[in-house]
Amino acid sequence: MQLEKLYKPKLVEEKWRKIWEKYQIYKYSENSNKPVYSIDTPPPYVSATYLHAGHAMSYIQAEIIVRYKRMQGYNIFYPMGFDDNGLPTERHVEKKYKVDKTKIKREDFIKLCLKETDEVKKIYEKMLKSLGISVDWSLLYSTIGKLAQKIAQKSFIDLYNKGLIYQIEAPNFWCVDCQTALSQADLEDKERIGKMYYIKFSKIDNQSLIVATTRPELIPACVALYVNPDDKRYKKFIGNRVKTPIFNQEVEIKTSPDVEKEKGTGLMMVCTWGDAEDVKKWRKDKLDTKVIIDKNGIFNNLAGKYKGLKINQARKAIVKDLHNLGLIEKVEEVRQAVNVHERCGVPIEFLSSPQWFIKILDYKKEFLKRGRKLKWFPKFMKVRYEEWVNGLSWDWCISRDRYFGTPFPVWRCSKCGKVILADEKELPVDPREKSPKISQCPVCGNKEFIPETQVMDTWMTSSLTPLINAKWKEKKSLFKKIYPMSLRVQAFEIIRTWLFYTIVKSHFHTQSLPWDAVMISGWGLDKNGKKMSKSKGNFIAADKIVDKYSADGLRWWATNSSLGQSLRFSEEDVKAGVKLTNKLWNVTRFVLINIKNYKQSKAVKITEYTDKWIMAELQETVKKITNDFEHYDYNKARISLEKFFWLKYCDNYLELCKVRLNSDNKQAKLSAQFTLIKSLNILLKLFAPIIPYVTEEIYHILNNEKENHSIHLTSWPKVERQYLNKEIIKEGELLIKIMHQIRSYRLKKFNSHKQPIKQLAILTKTNHLENFIDEIQKIFKIDKIFFNKKIKGELFNLENYNTKIILD
RNA sequence: GGACGAUUAGCUCAGUUGGUUAGAGCGCUACAUUCACAUUGUAGAGGUCAUAGGUUCAAAUCCUAUAUCGUCCACCA
Numbered sequence: 001m002q003l004e005k006l007y008k009p010k011l012v013e014e015k016w017r018k019i020w021e022k023y024q025i026y027k028y029s030e031n032s033n034k035p036v037y038s039i040d041t042p043p044p045y046v047s048a049t050y051l052h053a054g055h056a057m058s059y060i061q062a063e064i065i066v067r068y069k070r071m072q073g074y075n076i077f078y079p080m081g082f083d084d085n086g087l088p089t090e091r092h093v094e095k096k097y098k099v100d101k102t103k104i105k106r107e108d109f110i111k112l113c114l115k116e117t118d119e120v121k122k123i124y125e126k127m128l129k130s131l132g133i134s135v136d137w138s139l140l141y142s143t144i145g146k147l148a149q150k151i152a153q154k155s156f157i158d159l160y161n162k163g164l165i166y167q168i169e170a171p172n173f174w175c176v177d178c179q180t181a182l183s184q185a186d187l188e189d190k191e192r193i194g195k196m197y198y199i200k201f202s203k204i205d206n207q208s209l210i211v212a213t214t215r216p217e218l219i220p221a222c223v224a225l226y227v228n229p230d231d232k233r234y235k236k237f238i239g240n241r242v243k244t245p246i247f248n249q250e251v252e253i254k255t256s257p258d259v260e261k262e263k264g265t266g267l268m269m270v271c272t273w274g275d276a277e278d279v280k281k282w283r284k285d286k287l288d289t290k291v292i293i294d295k296n297g298i299f300n301n302l303a304g305k306y307k308g309l310k311i312n313q314a315r316k317a318i319v320k321d322l323h324n325l326g327l328i329e330k331v332e333e334v335r336q337a338v339n340v341h342e343r344c345g346v347p348i349e350f351l352s353s354p355q356w357f358i359k360i361l362d363y364k365k366e367f368l369k370r371g372r373k374l375k376w377f378p379k380f381m382k383v384r385y386e387e388w389v390n391g392l393s394w395d396w397c398i399s400r401d402r403y404f405g406t407p408f409p410v411w412r413c414s415k416c417g418k419v420i421l422a423d424e425k426e427l428p429v430d431p432r433e434k435s436p437k438i439s440q441c442p443v444c445g446n447k448e449f450i451p452e453t454q455v456m457d458t459w460m461t462s463s464l465t466p467l468i469n470a471k472w473k474e475k476k477s478l479f480k481k482i483y484p485m486s487l488r489v490q491a492f493e494i495i496r497t498w499l500f501y502t503i504v505k506s507h508f509h510t511q512s513l514p515w516d517a518v519m520i521s522g523w524g525l526d527k528n529g530k531k532m533s534k535s536k537g538n539f540i541a542a543d544k545i546v547d548k549y550s551a552d553g554l555r556w557w558a559t560n561s562s563l564g565q566s567l568r569f570s571e572e573d574v575k576a577g578v579k580l581t582n583k584l585w586n587v588t589r590f591v592l593i594n595i596k597n598y599k600q601s602k603a604v605k606i607t608e609y610t611d612k613w614i615m616a617e618l619q620e621t622v623k624k625i626t627n628d629f630e631h632y633d634y635n636k637a638r639i640s641l642e643k644f645f646w647l648k649y650c651d652n653y654l655e656l657c658k659v660r661l662n663s664d665n666k667q668a669k670l671s672a673q674f675t676l677i678k679s680l681n682i683l684l685k686l687f688a689p690i691i692p693y694v695t696e697e698i699y700h701i702l703n704n705e706k707e708n709h710s711i712h713l714t715s716w717p718k719v720e721r722q723y724l725n726k727e728i729i730k731e732g733e734l735l736i737k738i739m740h741q742i743r744s745y746r747l748k749k750f751n752s753h754k755q756p757i758k759q760l761a762i763l764t765k766t767n768h769l770e771n772f773i774d775e776i777q778k779i780f781k782i783d784k785i786f787f788n789k790k791i792k793g794e795l796f797n798l799e800n801y802n803t804k805i806i807l808d
Numbered sequence: 809g810g811a812c813g814a815u816u817a818g819c820u821c822a823g824u825u826g827g828u829u830a831g832a833g834c835g836c837u838a839c840a841u842u843c844a845c846a847u848u849g850u851a852g853a854g855g856u857c858a859u860a861g862g863u864u865c866a867a868a869u870c871c872u873a874u875a876u877c878g879u880c881c882a883c884c885a
Binding site for chain 1: 810811812813814819820821822823824828829831832833834835838839840843844845847848849850851852877878879880881882883884885
């Protein structure tokens with residue numbers, strides 16, 4: 001077969017994408033006896049709509065391991081999902097179609113969400129496929145899909161029955177922009193320059209006290225002032241009553257050791273509820289409740305003349321009035337970190353509303369224990385998990401006041417408030433559209449029920465991906481085979497959410513870990529080391545890179561750093577990957593040209609020393625790379641492979657080989673041909689997990705394989721002990737060193753690559769070097785070679801090898 | 809303020825339990841095109857391993873500080 005000089009990745013990759021799909025080579029086989037290896041992959045948010053090189057890096061790093069496992073003989077269960085559920089999707093649709101969820105019919109809004117997610121899914125699937133991600137697309141799930149909803153509702157019912165879920169009306173994190181309650185994990189810090197206002201409060205006896213606050217708009221919600229009990233300045237005022245400015249409401253001066261004397265004036269204003277600290281004091285000291293902000297972030301009746309204003313407007317208005325009254329002593333600029341909602345960036349408020357919670361605070365110890373049992377790759381990522389668990393201070397709020405999510409399978413009796421759960425058989429259920437199966441309340445006999453209208457937090461569903469994949473309580477045979485899953489793959493920023501919540505769920509539902517091991521990737525960054533983002537314009541679209549270069553090239557780049565480390569995008573490194581594929585291509589051309597009349601037969605054996613050498617090196621490489629992949633270390637594997645391929649195989653072995661391929665010595669030639677075919681086949685397999693397209697193409701050409709036989713379904717090379725030989729490897733190293741020295745000498749002395757060498761003397765104790773001499777002599781056109789005999793010429797000391805050579 | 813990671817050649821990154829002269833790719837310089845490959849080959853230049861101390865016969869590697877970058881958490885009056 002004739003190959004063109006240039007490898008054409010575009011055509012080849014497109015071709016194999018189609019063939020792989022046609023024969024479904026990545027399909028999980030239900031009836032196989034092979035051990036199962038199952039992977040829990042991140043379901044992308046459809047709101048993202050694009051895959052950038054950073055995402056691609058994360059997917060690829062894990063996928064390489066999956067390909068390796070497949071070749072190791074595992075029955076791979078590799079599903080893909082989409083997180084098309086909940087708040088992120090709603091916000092995305094609201095923005096894209098400029099709709100207001102309060103002004104559009106609920107059904108119409110949901111339809112819009114579904115339409116959008118369907119479109120985005122197609123884009124995603126295409127992008128992931130083009131990267132060569134070997135997912136079994138028949139295992140696709142979606143978090144808004146029926147199965148996921150059903151399992152999420154089952155999860156709720158199971159937890160409720162176990163007493164792990166409660167509903168309570170209490171102050172919670174609230175986003176006034178998204179108009180929903182949030183959980184601790186939804187928050188993010190944002191630094192900003194704020195203003196600290198020093199405001200005069202007056203005591204009953206008209207003496208004034210200065211209170212420092214960054215939120216003067218909360219004065220109408222002020223319910224107490226606090227000082228540190230040891231603060232000498234204020235000791236005498238403890239228990240006194242003070243009037244708030246403008247509103248003239250009386251509040252008491254109370255004490256708390258949490259108040260820092262140095263902050264502000266040492267006098268702290270406590271409101272309903274400015275921050276978590278306020279909530280804490282409100283609970284502990286049973287303070288009054290003066291809620292002035294409603295769900296939209298608009299001031300209500302209690303705010304008096306500021307009623308109807310938004311938070312920012314109210315702040316301006318109050319500050320202006322305070323100024324006019326001469327009640328502001330001074331204003332300072334301060335850097336402050338504000339808790340904002342990570343999806344919209346709007347500062348969170350505390351608002352009281354009935355919300356559902358899962359008890360997690362009582363189980364921190366158990367979660368830590370589970371964390372310690374999990375195999376972490378890389379290890380240091382475990383610390384991030386433990387930090388998060390230790391720092392938890394709120395139970396998990398799982399209800400959201402939104403539309404597009406899994407409904408709670410819950411009604412309440414309109415009279416006595418008894419909670420009525422849906423029957424497991426009728427799941428998934430939307431209580432707004434159906435009545436409960438029972439016709440009257442088991443407690444009071446009332447016949448009217450109120451459906452729960454909130455929906456679940458999106459993590460409530462995505463925390464169940466292992467159970468959704470395993471069809472928990474739906475398909476026992478499957479569950480038994482794939483659960484707990486073998487591997488979770490994700491990036492580090494969602495340890496506190498996805499990883500943590502998944503452990504929570506599995507702990508409660510199945511009393512086990514959800515997976516055996518977790519692989520955590522770093523971030524792919526732009527060339528300046530910044531996180532890629534579309535809005536900042538440093539967004540490198542993965543499909544564009546695949547289009548410009550190749551998927552194999554991009555995959556090669558993704559192996560450039562070790563697991564868990566961040567990696568800057570470098571177009572040059574993608575090019576290096578393309579270069580590698582081309583080199584592999586040309587090696588194949590070389591092999592094909594030189595095996596033209598070769599016929600495979602059992603009689604052919606490796607008899608020549610150079611062939612034995614490269615086989616020994618190759619076997620060592622197989623050993624090393626197998627070990628690296630077993631430790632999820634694609635980066636080390638790639639480095640070993642690259643070194644062997646370029647430095648030993650191409651630069652030296654193939655050159656040495658040429659001499660015999662052109663010679664009349666039949667056996668010497670046969671040995672080389674046999675070695676070439678064998679070694680190239682092994683090499684292809686070693687490269688296959690990293691660069692699946694080019695290896696597939698070459699494997700087929702080289703072996704004349706049928707279309708439906710994929711290299712990715714062949715077995716991983718085993719170490720063949722008969723070829724292992726440490727001594728010969730050592731001699732090979734020396735050989736390379738000698739050849740290098742000759743080339744260097746020749747170029748320096750004659751400024752030419754072609755100048756023949758008159759004489760070479762090798763002074764060494766190494767025994768078998770003369771086995772290589774024939775080839776060296778021909779390559780360098782050396783007249784005479786001497787062993788352990790001094791000649792006239794230039795001497796070079798090869799120190800590490802206890803060898804000297806003399807060149808003339 | 810606490811935690812984790814990073815800091816190695818012009819750039820992107822490796823560097824196993826401390827062990828000769830610290831590596832690769834890209835880029836750069838010189839030479840080479842009848843050769844499987846110019847998406848090439850050969851040779852070469854290029855590093856005080858962030859800084860300062862310490863442990864050791866021996867430190868990029870271990871310890872203690874410091875600096876810078878990234879991330880997470882805490883603080884939020």
